[in-house]
Amino acid sequence: MSRRCSLPFVISLATLAAPALAQHAFDPARAPADDASILLAPEPYKTYRGHxxxxxxxxxxxxxxxxxxxxxxxxxxxxxxxxxxxxxxxxxxxxxxxxxxxxxxxxxxDMGEVVAAERARLNAPQTRGWYDDYKNLEAISDKVDELVALRPDLVSRFIVGPSLESRTIFGFRIDSPTPGPAGTIKPVIYIHATQHAREWLAPMTTMYVAEQLIAGYATDPDATAFLDKFTVIVVPVVNVDGYVYTWTTQRFWRKNRRNNANGTFGVDLNRNWSYAWGNNNGSSGSGASETYRGTAPFSEPEAAGLRDHILSTPGIILAFDIHTYGPLILSPWGYTASPPPILPYFNSLGLLMQSAIASVNALTFTSGQWYSTLYPASGANIDWWYGDQSVLNWTIELRGGSFAPPPTDIIPSGQEIYAGLLALAQTFCRADYNHDAFMNGNDYDDFVVDWIGALPAADYDRNGFVNADDFDAFVVEFEQGC
Ligand SMILES: [Zn+2]
Missing domain, CATH: 3.30.70 (Alpha-Beta Plaits)
Structure with a gap:
């Protein structure tokens, strides 16, 4: 059940801070399609006329x-x-x-009209703020560099890995100088977005949230407290090939760009994760399907690369996968109607985020377990995070009434998710060890039993080892509160 003691490596803090990870990762010269030039698309642009x-x-x-x-x-x-x-x-x-x-x-x-209007708008000179309209992959990459330049003391860029078409999947780490309790690794929140290419609001919202934290550190008390409590890792675009393709060729493309060699293209990256892969009709074995699971778990380099980066990152305790559209706050499981044992805990934190989000623009996200009788999901990232890695995580389906929401949705969406994350960060406490939403003697007793038994769950700082650091860190947070 747990990743923590099954990590196939030993990683040190020095490795995490390796300068190579901070290098500029996006290399347009390696990209086979020039996503900056919609007009130079090599394939005919799909108009969606009559759809x-x-x-x-x-x-x-x-x-x-x-x-x-x-x-x-x-x-x-x-x-x-x-x-x-x-x-x-x-x-x-x-x-x-x-x-x-x-x-x-x-x-x-006629979605063709929607797509044409959007394309005309995006091809016009952009003179407004960065969050006033959607941005292509190169612009998002440039924005990451801007954030690194703005706060090099906080932000470092890293490479997740190559995509199928040899683009670079990039991310960045936001790390304040404050150490974790008792000198341990600070808990990490891992946020990744855009497994599905057409969900353009997802990377924009994710970048907005990250920029609020970065720009607010040391000036805004909420952002400062957040980053002193958590390290944040952001991968704004997982499906880089698909994302470029939505800008050049097919606006509503969802999957990656795998040639399935039977006249169909694309694997749904969010059905390609190993946990419950292919179970319970929650994905398709047909390459033509929008939920095609691929030939094997992690057959796709985008999902496998993200997995490998996650496995090489100690300290992860919370994760978010950002999608559109809902609005929804979804917890495991996706593949089965059976609730996980801690569903009440997922629900309490989901409702906390729901309430914080609703306070921003009076938009109420529906919160609950993902599973849908009509359209379950197997091999989804959410179930891997929880089932394979024991990491609490949610899939967020952002606001919007289609996959082409107006650009005026970007800033409100960013504000909503920022508020939801702040509320979670302020409330969440690792020392609530049994996940019953209370911190009391039961948490202490349960932790000590697991720690004496060297159980994976007692790897409090999630660095792959159960040792004295874990005990010290737990006691600090248990006694002081988080
Ligand atoms: Zn999606």
Missing amino acids: SLIRAVIRDHTEFNRVLAISGDCWTHTPRLEQPIDFLIPPGGLHAIRALGVSFDIIEP
Whole structure:
């Protein structure tokens, strides 16, 4: 169940701070497609002319599968019977949907117009602030360099690994000089976004949250307290090839760019993780599907590279996978309806974030376990984090009514997720060892039993060893509160 004592390596703090990790990671010369130039796209740009976005109410599984067969692309993250579900419908498909007797509204009669308007806007000279419109991969990479230059004492850039098309997946680490309790590794929050290429609000929101913390350190009390308590690791775009492809060729491309060698392209990176891979109808074995799981767990370099970076990062205690659209705060499991033993704890923290988020713009995110009877997810990152690594984590589905929300959603979305993370950071305490939302003698007793038994769970600082540092760090946080 635990990663902590099964780490296949020994890593030191000196290794973590290795200068090589801070080098500029994005090299446009290595990128086969020039994502900065939409107009130079080598393939014809898909216009989506005549594609409509509908919101249907589905009565049973058979009806869902029939609509999905026509659409091929369900846009609602956790669809439920008798609840509105969004589908992208190709030209001519509406007639077939009507013939099924399905009740639906047309949300957007021609997504081609939406895409064309967005593209025209993005091709126009950009003179406004960075968060006033969506940014391509190169601009996001440049922004990371800007943040490093702004606060080199806090921010360092690293390389996750190469993508299938040999682009560089990059990230950055935000680390204040304050050490962890009793001199141990400070707990790490790992935030990654954009496993799904078309979810453009995800990297923007993630960068906004990171910049709030970085720019606010030592001036804003909330940001300062956050970074003195946690180290934050950010990977804004996991699916770099797919992301570039959404800018050059197909705006609503979701998967990576794997050539499946049968006329289909792409593996859904968020069905390619090893935990419960392929279980329970939660993914597809067909390369044409938007939820194609790939030929094997971690067959895709983007998922495998992210896994390897996670495994080489000690101290991780919380993680977030950022997607659009919901708005939803989702906890494990995705592959089964069975609740994890600590579902009440997940729910209490989810509701805490929900409340903090709602206080910003009065938008209420739905919070709960991911599993959906209509569309479960197996091999998703969320279940690997928890099932394989024992790390508490959530998938956040941001605001927005489609995969092309207006750019005016960017800053409100950033404000919402920043508020949710601050609330979590202020409340979360590792010394609540049994995850019952109370810190008391039971936590102490449970920890000591595990520590004496050298159980993986007692690796309090998650560096791969159970030793005296863990005991000291636990006692400091237990006695002082977090
Ligand atoms: Zn997604």
